[in-house]
Amino acid sequence: MSNTIKAIIIEDEKMARTVLKGMLEEYFDHVEVVALCADLPSGVAAIKKHAPDLVFLDIEMPGQSGLDLLHYFPDEEVSFSIIFTTAYNQYAIQAFKLSAVDYLLKPIEPEELERSMERYQKSRDRKDLQLLRNNLNPKLPKKIAINTANSVRFVELDNILFFKAEGAYTQLMLNDDSTILVSKGLKNYEEMLAEDSRFYRCHKSYMIHVGAITEYVKSDGGYLLLANKYEVSVSAEKVNELLTLVGLSGK
Numbered sequence: 310m311s312n313t314i315k316a317i318i319i320e321d322e323k324m325a326r327t328v329l330k331g332m333l334e335e336y337f338d339h340v341e342v343v344a345l346c347a348d349l350p351s352g353v354a355a356i357k358k359h360a361p362d363l364v365f366l367d368i369e370m371p372g373q374s375g376l377d378l379l380h381y382f383p384d385e386e387v388s389f390s391i392i393f394t395t396a397y398n399q400y401a402i403q404a405f406k407l408s409a410v411d412y413l414l415k416p417i418e419p420e421e422l423e424r425s426m427e428r429y430q431k432s433r434d435r436k437d438l439q440l441l442r443n444n445l446n447p448k449l450p451k452k453i454a455i456n457t458a459n460s461v462r463f464v465e466l467d468n469i470l471f472f473k474a475e476g477a478y479t480q481l482m483l484n485d486d487s488t489i490l491v492s493k494g495l496k497n498y499e500e501m502l503a504e505d506s507r508f509y510r511c512h513k514s515y516m517i518h519v520g521a522i523t524e525y526v527k528s529d530g531g532y533l534l535l536a537n538k539y540e541v542s543v544s545a546e547k548v549n550e551l552l553t554l555v556g557l558s559g560k
């Protein structure tokens with residue numbers, strides 16, 4: 310088995326990408342940088358393509374946060390560790406420490422890079438990523454309360470594949486193939502989950518869980534395939550935005 314560590318660098322500043330790549334190549338001959346990415350969408354696409362062991366992730370990029378990367382990969386699909394590159398202030402640094410995920414303050418010093426790599430090699434516990442999600446997103450709800458005829462049902466948000474408008478009602482499709490019909494409109498759930506980047510209103514009739522997308526099919530007017538079995542409509546004007554968001558290619 311190869312001991313080579315495949316790494317991806319996601320950093321919007323070209324010089325910072327080049328310098329970090331050079332440091333890795335100079336000091337760590339067992340590290341192979343397989344992709345340099347200037348933004349989050351290209352980083353997501355590169356991770357899907359190369360299946361890296363390690364991702365160096367810039368947090369502050371124009372118009373986006375590197376932290377959103379964590380929403381594009383279900384826990385069971387995560388096979389990489391993250392080292393942040395950041396100029397964040399001390400309170401955020403403490404959050405990263407609590408999550409057992411390392412960080413590098415820019416400008417990056419070789420000694421600090423070596424320390425981070427040593428820490429990475431000593432621990433590759435993938436459970437760290439879930440802890441990171443919880444620490445960095447304490448306000449994101451894990452469940453949603455659904456009023457049914459006889460009860461209030463609490464549903465895990467990550468178990469919802471999509472919301473579908475049914476007139477004045479909304480149908481929830483769950484990942485166990487069951488459905489729930491709720492007497493509230495889709496707009497209500499769109500507003501409720503406006504701050505949750507796991508969900509995206511891709512069509513007037515659908516709001517989807519981004520992590521459930523497996524394919525964009527261009528035929529028949531274009532549609533999304535969720536969990537490899539559900540066909541969901543996507544508005545033509547939202548196709549490019551959505552494909553960029555999730556790092557899928559429509560080619």
